[in-house]
Amino acid sequence: MTLEWMYWTLPTAIFCIAIFLALTGMTIWQTVSPSVERRGFLPIPTTPGDRLFIGLVSALYIQLAWLGLTDLSLWIALLVGVGWIVAVMLWG
Amino acid sequence: MNKWGDNKAWFLVIPVLVFVAFSAIIPLMTVINYSLQDILAPGKALFVGTEWYKKVLHDYRLHDALWRQFLFSALVLLIEMPLGILIALAMPKKGWGISFSLVTLALPLLIPWNTIGTIWMIFVRPDIGLFGAAINNLGVAFDHTRRPLDAWVTVILMEVWHWTPLVALLAYAGLRAIPEVYYQAAKIDGASSWKTFYYIQLPKMRGVLTIALLLRFMDSFLIYAEPFVLTGGGPGNTTTFLSIYLVKIAVLQMDLGPGGAFSLIYFLIVLLLSFIFYQVLQRVGKGEKV
Numbered sequence: 001m002t003l004e005w006m007y008w009t010l011p012t013a014i015f016c017i018a019i020f021l022a023l024t025g026m027t028i029w030q031t032v033s034p035s036v037e038r039r040g041f042l043p044i045p046t047t048p049g050d051r052l053f054i055g056l057v058s059a060l061y062i063q064l065a066w067l068g069l070t071d072l073s074l075w076i077a078l079l080v081g082v083g084w085i086v087a088v089m090l091w092g
Numbered sequence: 093m094n095k096w097g098d099n100k101a102w103f104l105v106i107p108v109l110v111f112v113a114f115s116a117i118i119p120l121m122t123v124i125n126y127s128l129q130d131i132l133a134p135g136k137a138l139f140v141g142t143e144w145y146k147k148v149l150h151d152y153r154l155h156d157a158l159w160r161q162f163l164f165s166a167l168v169l170l171i172e173m174p175l176g177i178l179i180a181l182a183m184p185k186k187g188w189g190i191s192f193s194l195v196t197l198a199l200p201l202l203i204p205w206n207t208i209g210t211i212w213m214i215f216v217r218p219d220i221g222l223f224g225a226a227i228n229n230l231g232v233a234f235d236h237t238r239r240p241l242d243a244w245v246t247v248i249l250m251e252v253w254h255w256t257p258l259v260a261l262l263a264y265a266g267l268r269a270i271p272e273v274y275y276q277a278a279k280i281d282g283a284s285s286w287k288t289f290y291y292i293q294l295p296k297m298r299g300v301l302t303i304a305l306l307l308r309f310m311d312s313f314l315i316y317a318e319p320f321v322l323t324g325g326g327p328g329n330t331t332t333f334l335s336i337y338l339v340k341i342a343v344l345q346m347d348l349g350p351g352g353a354f355s356l357i358y359f360l361i362v363l364l365l366s367f368i369f370y371q372v373l374q375r376v377g378k379g380e381k382v
Contacts, residue, residue: 004135005122006118006121007122007125007126007129007131007137009125009129009139012121012124012125015124016121016124031102044371057363061360061364064149064357067142067145067146068149074142
């Protein structure tokens, strides 16, 4: 079976592999050292898995808002998004 | 404690993961690939980056469909929630009437969604429909295929008819769970029916009403089959909701790139709503304030 019908490209493959690795990494981390919920600047108590999910999804919203509302380079949005994910993971 | 031994149960989840991979993750990855390319012909595609996202985000018809979707959900909830509570309050508390009303209420919920659209399409036809012809004979011009307001009225009536029973059944379950002593105390204090409702029944129904509200919001936000069968999104685009517009782009026009970008944006909206839904339900389950 070939995967031609999925129309893979290098950027999408990197994106999907990065998400997959992040999720696998979090699962292994969770198994080795089970997490405890804590409350940071987010309005709900979260585990590291919750914070990764919230960070990733909200970074996507940032990208979309950037694309829809500005003409500035998406690389800046990417930096903002990555910064946001790190902030959520550390202090969220 | 053997930490690894305790986690062996995770292997039992593998069949579900495989199923989800084939039914959701692989199609989702394909949609991501589509959304970044212009599919020219089978096996022939051109990478266009975020071009389709930009196009879709600036598409005024998508903005219209989104606002229409929110308006539709808001109207449906404004009607269904109070109506469902009223029906639940009016339902019998004992005797054979309970089974009769429960079965009657459940009937619309058992009908397949596209059949609901067909039933209402015939019901409101201005020439032969029971509702459409009757209202036209009364002198009120009504035609859901030509007049946008009539189309909206029909779609909302259909949705209310279809889903208010769910709200009523949930509210009824909430009402039945209130212990009799509360009513006795209210009676001793001389509370009116309104005060009994406001201070006893409504707070005690908070959990089930939150679930009903969230379920109905999500369902109405994802609505497709009923209005598609009934109006096809018309007249014009006046009842074209998000899912109908998505199908128009991705299936009818075969614009797989914009369709993929639209799907992912729609998915992110639904994901956000689902997350809020989950958080609120968790809090209701723990008895916290929503």
